[in-house]
Amino acid sequence: MKRLLLLSVAIALAAPALAQEAQSTAPYAYRQLADAAQEARAQRLMETLRCLQCQGQSIADSDAPIAGAMRSLVRERIARGEQPEAIRQWLIERYGDYVSYAPQLTGLTWPLFALPVVLALVAFLLLRRRFTRRKSA
């Protein structure tokens, strides 16, 4: 009994190991918005923003402190009524296109969007030639 008491006191006193980096203290880093529709909008945006520290992850997935700060930024601005795309633009203005996982249509990226259309058009023309030839034969 005495040993059990001692053990429980020791457990109560044990301090958790210090994290190497400070946890995010931003208010909405780990707290969802009260309004479910707003939270869903924030979540959709957060899944398409890159964590700047652990660059393969989205800020919705990452536990890095800066990702927490970015989540809080997104949620606070959504709660204030800002449009998700405006928040994305605000971040792109500061960090460049790299911060967004959703590719933007720019002078550099337009071939990405044009190529599927061109390929579909070529496929259509090739198929049409093939089918009309067979019909005439």
Add this chain to the structure above:
Amino acid sequence: MSAQASPPPPKAPGYMLWLPLGLFIVFAGLLLVGLLRPADRTVTSALVGKAMPQFALPPALPDRPGLRSSALADGKPHLVNIFASWCIPCRVEAPQLGALAKAGVSIEGISVRDTRADLQAFLAQNGNPFQRIGADDDGQVQLALGSSGVPETYVVDGEGVIVYQHIGEIRPEHVDMLLGKLKEAQQ
């Protein structure tokens, strides 16, 4: 429709035989370039060359004022150092910041996600080169500046325009370069 009845298929031109190998070599070359010279993934601030965003941070310590963006546009260049007591490279750059302060540079600090006690201990141990220290407890000003990590140092000219961003710790070999940037900013 039997095979004998149809005419023989037209012969493909000779280069078609080598095309797959050629494509393979091109792709292998691209992969090799990516392996040997990986892309730089440092995220630089897109605000270099633009005005410092507006912000007002409360004092992080009782003996130093907080930091407002308006204080940076006072006609002389400033260094704005983003740091934290939990950041180990910040300890590495402390002597260099001390040397810059001794050279007469006005250095302003933004402490990110810190506590007063930790900050005081950090400055007592590593020296305090800062004129002002703003407390960015929730990291929002760091995001507004386009900073993606700690430490980072911005050179801001007398009109409050960011002219240079140094990412990572300031090593001894960077001190002269930063003094040069500050001198350029003064003109």
